[in-house]
Amino acid sequence: MKEITAKEVEQRLEQGEKLNIIDVREADEVAAGKIPEAIHIPLGLIEFKMNELDKSKEYIMVCRSGGRSGRATQFLENQGYKAVNMAGGMLDWEGNIE
Template sequence: MKEMTAKEVENRLAEGECPLIIDVREVEEVREGKIPGAVNIPLGLVEFRMHELDKSKEYIIVCRSGGRSARASQFLEEHGYQVINMAGGMLAWEGKTE
């Protein structure tokens, strides 16, 4: 499984890239702030909503600390999706939130 630090994700955004970010935290957690542009698909719904994702695109998967996003990344990778787990999750995020 590929991994990327929160700083690397922040740098991509700062450079004008628009990475596709999936936040697998629960709705209540996301209300406290998420990475701008991230789409919320709670971990328990990933299996049922993965058809909304495009296998030809790469997604960065985020959660609170990196555990749930690692599980989601592994699951999606097993189903043919291109994913990168953001190590450390939102606890490591120092960039802007919305």
């Protein structure tokens, strides 16, 4: 499973790169703040929403600490998607939140 650090994601966003970030936390967690531009798809709905994703794009998966996003990353990889887990999750995120 490919991984990326929160700092690397933050730096890529600061450089103006357009990233496809999916936050797999629950709604109450996301309400407390998420990475700007991140799409919210709770882990339990990934299976039902994956048809809305583009297999030609890479997705960065985010959760609180990296566990749930790791499961989402492995699931999407097994379905033929390009997915990367943000290791450390939002606990390691120091960038802007909305």
